[in-house]
Amino acid sequence: MTIYTKNQEAIAKKIQPETKLSNWMDWKWHVRHAIKTISEFERLSGITFSQKEKKQLQKTIDHFPLSITPYYFSLIDRENYQNDPVFRQAFADTRELYNSKSEMTDPLAEDHDSPVPLITHRYPDRVLFLVSNVCAMYCRHCTRKRKVGDIDNIPTRKQIREGLDYIRNTPQVRDVLLSGGDPLLLSDDYLDWILTELRAIPHVQVIRIGTRTPVVLPYRITNDLVKMLKKHHPIWINTHFNHVRELTASSKRALAMLADAGIPLGNQSVLLAEVNDCPRIIKELVHKLVANRVRPYYLYQCDLSKGLSHFRTPVGKGIEIIESLIGHTSGFAIPTYVIDAPGGGGKIPVMPNYLISWNTNKVILRNYEGVITSYQEPENYKKTFCDRGCTNCNLELDLREGNEINTIGIEKLLADYDETISLIPARNERLKRRERTKNE
Numbered sequence: 001m002t003i004y005t006k007n008q009e010a011i012a013k014k015i016q017p018e019t020k021l022s023n024w025m026d027w028k029w030h031v032r033h034a035i036k037t038i039s040e041f042e043r044l045s046g047i048t049f050s051q052k053e054k055k056q057l058q059k060t061i062d063h064f065p066l067s068i069t070p071y072y073f074s075l076i077d078r079e080n081y082q083n084d085p086v087f088r089q090a091f092a093d094t095r096e097l098y099n100s101k102s103e104m105t106d107p108l109a110e111d112h113d114s115p116v117p118l119i120t121h122r123y124p125d126r127v128l129f130l131v132s133n134v135c136a137m138y139c140r141h142c143t144r145k146r147k148v149g150d151i152d153n154i155p156t157r158k159q160i161r162e163g164l165d166y167i168r169n170t171p172q173v174r175d176v177l178l179s180g181g182d183p184l185l186l187s188d189d190y191l192d193w194i195l196t197e198l199r200a201i202p203h204v205q206v207i208r209i210g211t212r213t214p215v216v217l218p219y220r221i222t223n224d225l226v227k228m229l230k231k232h233h234p235i236w237i238n239t240h241f242n243h244v245r246e247l248t249a250s251s252k253r254a255l256a257m258l259a260d261a262g263i264p265l266g267n268q269s270v271l272l273a274e275v276n277d278c279p280r281i282i283k284e285l286v287h288k289l290v291a292n293r294v295r296p297y298y299l300y301q302c303d304l305s306k307g308l309s310h311f312r313t314p315v316g317k318g319i320e321i322i323e324s325l326i327g328h329t330s331g332f333a334i335p336t337y338v339i340d341a342p343g344g345g346g347k348i349p350v351m352p353n354y355l356i357s358w359n360t361n362k363v364i365l366r367n368y369e370g371v372i373t374s375y376q377e378p379e380n381y382k383k384t385f386c387d388r389g390c391t392n393c394n395l396e397l398d399l400r401e402g403n404e405i406n407t408i409g410i411e412k413l414l415a416d417y418d419e420t421i422s423l424i425p426a427r428n429e430r431l432k433r434r435e436r437t438k439n440e
Helices: 006-015 027-032 038-043 051-063 085-090 155-169 187-198 223-230 249-260 279-290 317-325 409-414 429-440
Strands: 119-123 126-130 174-179 206-210 235-239 265-271 294-301 338-339 346-349 355-358 362-366 370-375
Touching: 006 038, 038 051, 119 155, 126 155, 155 187, 187 206, 187 223, 223 249, 249 265, 265 279, 265 317, 279 294, 279 317, 294 317, 317 338
Parallel strands: 126 174, 174 206, 206 235, 235 265, 265 294, 294 338
Antiparallel strands: 119 126, 338 346, 355 362, 362 370
């Protein structure tokens, strides 16, 4: 099925008078003709900004570059662009130049957790592999705005090999997430090479790809790309729909091609003020996603990156949205609401409280309606004491390929075989005082 609206045809002709349908369906044509200037945006949209607005907008673009695919541009409601969620995610906003005290260039400390270029190793068994810094579109809410359009950050093949070597030499890594930029902006052959190298590493079980192409450039999902990806199963893909308006006939077609190829699809939305900070919008979005075989995975609290203040909502708004989903829709349609901890602490789930209280015999719970109930704890539960003496354990421990890992964090406190009784921040003043007293 070919989708090519009258609006899209008119835009294509303005960009290139001799444009044909085959050009519009060619993803590389969209990359070549991305809208990168205020004047080009005005010419194609018919929207005119005042000289004062243009001056301020140009300052913003000089700091955070502009790039919109003709396809995504065609989704903008030009009659109500000031309130349009597509426009707000794609076009520059002078508020991006405001920086609050809490904002940071690299709020997630990805660069600090990078043992070699392009790799972020934060969690024990998985790594982030930044294989591209090129995107089809520069999203205005991007957490990596520091790298957008920076030609000095384009990964070289040598750096890719260094990243592969790190993964190859780190056997605890079982899950690799390819991101960037957008990995699907790489050529099929180049991406095929990276995936082939990863798939040849015995301890890499799962490869994930984070991409926004089904949202902003659905024509990138071609038969050749899908055929190539199928060679490297298990491949998982997470995409990034933030509003129902982004689910078009073209994007649905792209999602269907990936799902039909046996690729599990997830979606990571960002909670954005003036875009989707509404329970009704998010509920409709997750319903449409699951109808297209995409499972809502995360709802992110907007990061503390520079230039994103106007996008951030209170955490309470996210809790309100999750409250509107739990019990009101299917469990698999409910994303996990997370804050990606500033400083590199990783994703922290932030959900409504349903556990009200508990004692040794009962837990007190409430449901989505406000009904309060109790759950009786078992009277004769025989604890399985774990001292790592696995040969004498009464559980079935023939896990075949299962590997043990050292415990960290809260898991360490819960483990019977570890004698740690507390986790203490490195700069704890009370312990410093205790140490000083002891030495006096």
